[in-house]
Amino acid sequence: MRGFMNLTLRYKVNGAIIITFLLIAVVFTAIQVPFQQQRLQTATRNIVLLLQTLVERDREQLANEIFDSRFNAINIRLKQMRKVEGIVAIGVFDDTGKLLVSDDAAFPDRKIDLKDAEKIRQHSQTQKILWQGQTGLLFSQEIRFLTDHLGFIRIFYSLASVEHEQRGFLLIFGSLLASILFVMLIVLNLILSKVVLNPILHLRD
Numbered sequence: 001m002r003g004f005m006n007l008t009l010r011y012k013v014n015g016a017i018i019i020t021f022l023l024i025a026v027v028f029t030a031i032q033v034p035f036q037q038q039r040l041q042t043a044t045r046n047i048v049l050l051l052q053t054l055v056e057r058d059r060e061q062l063a064n065e066i067f068d069s070r071f072n073a074i075n076i077r078l079k080q081m082r083k084v085e086g087i088v089a090i091g092v093f094d095d096t097g098k099l100l101v102s103d104d105a106a107f108p109d110r111k112i113d114l115k116d117a118e119k120i121r122q123h124s125q126t127q128k129i130l131w132q133g134q135t136g137l138l139f140s141q142e143i144r145f146l147t148d149h150l151g152f153i154r155i156f157y158s159l160a161s162v163e164h165e166q167r168g169f170l171l172i173f174g175s176l177l178a179s180i181l182f183v184m185l186i187v188l189n190l191i192l193s194k195v196v197l198n199p200i201l202h203l204r205d
Contacts, residue, residue: 014185014189017184017185017188017189018181020184021177021180021181021184024177024180025177028173028176028177032173036166036169040162040166043162044126044137044162047086047137047157048124048126048137048139050084051137051139051141051155051157052124052139052141054081054084054155055141055153055155058077058081059143060145061077062074062077062092062143062153063143063144063145063148063150064145065077066092066094066100066143066150066151067145067148067150071100071101074092074100074101075101075103078090078092078101078102078103079103081155082103086157086158086160086161087155087156087157087158088104088131088134088136088156088157088158089102089103089104089107089108089155089156090102090103090104090153090154090155090156091103091104091107091108091109091153091154092143092151092152092153092154093111093112093151093152093153093154094150094151095149095150095151095152097111097112097113097114097116097117097152098110098111099111100151107154107156108129108131108138108154108156109138109154112140112152112154116140117152120140120141120142120152121142121149124139124140124141124142125139125140125141126138126139126140128159129156131156134158134159134160135158135159135160135163136156136157136158136159136160137156137157137159138154138155138156139154139155139156139157140152140153140154141153
């Protein structure tokens with residue numbers, strides 16, 4: 001009888017501990033998930049700013065090379081741009097959206113359709129895509145000189161480093177929650193056994 005009562009009380013105590021832990025986990029998640037989403041948005045904005053700066057730096061030279069059909073020069077320039085960490089592939093297109101030069105034979109798009117081209121002319125576009133097993137950003141911007149529309153440039157930027165950081169956070173977050181549960185089950189069981197369960201059983205006896 002004593003053993004049964006002791007076991008029943010322990011079940012109730014552990015049930016209360018697990019419920020408390022679940023509440024803590026919900027609160028932690030509610031705080032951390034928006035925070036991580038904000039960090040991801042910030043990282044994405046920084047990447048887009050980096051790509052815009054990179055294109056703007058070489059915009060005039062690219063415009064001249066497209067105008068003169070100097071494809072070898074464009075290819076050399078793309079290889080230089082590719083040295084930026086995170087950039088996986090770059091493609092340059094003519095004003096009709098047809099691919100002219102790419103530093104990767106399997107570039108995500110061989111042609112930009114008219115609808116997308118019109119959007120890019122109005123403002124640079126960024127979309128998240130999956131290509132060759134990699135998640136990344138496909139950044140598109142028009143290449144123009146003064147009022148002349150000469151073509152487009154598209155850059156695929158891998159999000160591998162960002163995803164690695166996210167996985168690291170999830171691992172740390174999961175380990176933290178597991179540690180909290182372990183501590184609660186062990187420490188609180190010992191404390192409750194000494195302070196609550198044993199006196200109750202002693203009083204009953």
